[in-house]
Amino acid sequence: QQQVKQSPQSLIVQKGGIPIINCAYENTAFDYFPWYQQFPGKGPALLIAIRPDVSEKKEGRFTISFNKSAKQFSLHIMDSQPGDSATYFCAASWPGSARQLTFGSGTQLTVLP
């Protein structure tokens, strides 16, 4: 019930393409859904986050779409660039209990020049 399932495991797109990464969850107590970006040899860094009271959030080229009834959320990267090549993790947390994050298994994105 605490899992966050992420797909696909890997994704290759051409520069300018729009990669989409999907996540699904079961625990309806989750109320915060961030996406983290991780480059090799680095720790994850927060990219964008959403709460379930909105269906979409945009920050620059990154957009989260949230479907509360389906318990799914996704990350879209507009006009993707080779510098976006990284591993992306969705995550979720629930009120109380230290607000610790439950992470998905990650998507390795490669943007070809």
Add this chain to the structure above:
Amino acid sequence: DTGVSQDPRHKITKRGQNVTFRCDPISEHNRLYWYRQTLGQGPEFLTYFQNEAQLEKSRLLSDRFSAERPKGSFSTLEIQRTEQGDSAMYLCASSLAGPRELFFGEGSRLTVL
């Protein structure tokens, strides 16, 4: 550099030895987290401190693992009698109370031979 720092960045040890990792969080952050990340997986929560109090521990944290944050500033994670299955990246993160963003360090990679 005012980010989260971890030391050592890499540790190679033989099975059965003890290892200790140190984390220095962002100075004003009162929450500190330890996560473990294995290859191809998302970070998994290990334990959480608010100031010097260890408030939550994952079931992943066996009796061989111990974490401290003696003065509410830096933290240490010790693994006793290491096993090959302990090989992973150990990530430290910190945050302020309230805001949800976790700031991760670059991690300490452990290899147990």
